[in-house]
Amino acid sequence: MIDIRLARERPDWVKAQLAKTGVDGAEVDRLLGCEARRRSLKQELDRMRAERTRESRALGALGPAEREARRAAMRALGERIGALERELAQAEGEFQTLILGLRNIPRPDVPEGGTEADNQVVRSEGAPPQFSFEPRPHWELGERLGIIDFERGVKLAGTRFYVLLGEGARLERALIAWMLDLKTGAQGYTEVWPPLMVNSAAATGTGHLPRFRDTMYRDAEEDFWFIPTAEVPLTNLYRDEIVDVARLPIYLTAYTPCFRREKMSAGRDVRGIKRGHQFDKVEMVKLTRPQDSDRELLGLVEDACEVCRRLGLSFRVVRICSGDLGFASAATYDIEAWAPGLGEWLEVSSCSNCTDFQARRAGIRFRPEKGAKPEFVHTLNGSGLGLPRTLIALLENGQREDGSVVIPEVLRPYMGGKSAIEMPRQ
């Protein structure tokens, strides 16, 4: 959530910043109006409670007869306090709804723009492969190789599910193991194996609740939400804690399956493995001091690029414009890998600086120095990478005319030394 004090002190500035993301200034006005009402209610309530405390203590010292005489008046005061408390609770609830529903403020250097079309390609790396034949899409390659089974995925679960088989399953496992080795090795992240279900508090901490409850799967009876990304458990690891400043920055990584309803994307990307209800991802999360987060975002992007680079993929880095930023993000870079079969750039990673937005929601703080007041950390997250789209890029880039697929050098030790996935014998 945003800093309500900032909004109170510089409402015009906050409105101007949020306007860049498409937020109507009236929303900020509503929030401030509600906050003012809440504050004045609290002030009046504080006065009345102070009176009650004072009088009650005096009563305690009195004899039974006098106490009895004043009881009615005190009771009336208690009832007025109760009424005011209910009123305050309602205002407080409204305020929480509003502030939890308001998105993060973009960093000042984020390019302004309304939609995806205004995103900027920052740089490109790696030449796209040239084919002497028409490159096939991954679903064709996967089915012919017998490593992706769409029909049986539908049989088991439904549309948007698939099954990886044989070398396909092995390749997925190889990618996970290799990526984690890279993250935990040269890149210095600490590996985490978190719960795949989290409670509402955690889902609220990262900004997924309350606004995006429709996008998550949940347990019907208990307060469990299937994680849409490992960002949720990783960022919430230190929820309601004051982390030792000497430990910052904290780098975390985890491989997890991710679960998304994809209701909003009905009809989009229905073919292939680009968008499923369940997918694997290796995620990176950083907790940093506020003054370090801009620099750490660049490092995060670089850590994701390095995965593409070592896989031999052709990729580009895209700076997301203000209007296309995610809810919690103040600055985002996407990394897109070229998929020659699909003929499109695939978002394989999205790296964001969420500044103090999530830290405020989740209560993650640090003490800059001994005796100083705790401040909110900055949180960052990025995919390193999303597995299905990486798999698409590998299959489509590595394909040969006979339908076999070359395995990148770095993955071969994880694939039993194999250098290619060959077509099955008829």
Add this chain to the structure above:
RNA sequence: GGAGAGGUGGCCGAGUGGUCGAAGGCACCAGAUUGCUAAUCUGGCAUACGGGAAACCGUAUCGAGGGUUCGAAUCCCUCCCUCUCCGCCA
């Protein structure tokens, strides 16, 4: 799932209706002191919100939420969590 015990400040731990935000201890910070690498003494030391230029003041917070009461850490109800034992299970 059943039975029992328990959840109090950074930690340990007292407190069973009234100046209790909460004794005491540990840890921490400041000062004093001692000729020795630490001891002793004194003082300070929760968080959030609101008001105030500030000193400071007010309110809330003793797992969470309700209730009783003039007044609740303390009594009642519901829920959550932890521990022990039993059952069940990968």
